[in-house]
Amino acid sequence: MSKQMLTLKEVMDKVKLKKSAVYDLAKNGDPKFPSPVKLGCASRWVESEVDDWLDECAKRYKKAG
Template sequence: MRRAFPSKRPAAKTRGQTVNHDRRELQAPAAAAQTVSAKSERLIRLPQVLTLVGIGKTTVYAMIKSGEFPRPRKVRNISLWVESEVQNWIRGVVEDRGERQA
């Protein structure tokens, strides 16, 4: 029978893994060996993309179709963008504007 409230017992841990008691998640030792760039990669959803770039959904999808904007990755039925790709696109737009003004 499951309890409706969290248990006060620490989460079970398996050999070679550490337990974060605050979040109750297991972290494998191999996870610590990941590179810094891999840790900083995040997948973001469309509302976050729209907030970052400041343009509308229709414009984003038109730019994806024409190859001007990074394509999303499909995870099951969800479209997710790699945040660093969107940030690089923003940087490119800013740099292009700087070159035009100079």
Template sequence: MTENNNPLRAACAQTYSATANAGPSSMATDATQRRIIRLPEVCRLIGLSRSVVYARIKQKQFPAPIKLGYSSGWIESEVQAWIDGRIDATRNAASPV
């Protein structure tokens, strides 16, 4: 079988071109929704300390982490949704009626 007639090579090339045409924005959305982030990154994203994060979790005011064996992590999309909620609450409270 010659290289030009290799069905596996053709299938791989077709899959690659379909993925390349999808663009980085569609792939980034899937990756962001499923990304697990650790506490230092959570603190960096929201601008609060570790102790404040855990206090807000206890008060049910911040998303709880998921267990990763001996460690914990947060689902990035849940943290981002919390940030968006804080922005909306601040903007709506500050806007005149």
């Protein structure tokens, strides 16, 4: 099974955050947020990992509410 890789713009669109927030989450924020994969000078995220993080956020939100 191949893994779909997302660009920064695609991650930003998916999680509804700005560039700085995405990088902050990956570096210093939520430890469950996926780290980017470096491909040359470009950063890419594994789509399934981003989807898993979004699912986890939704579960935490439901538990809190």
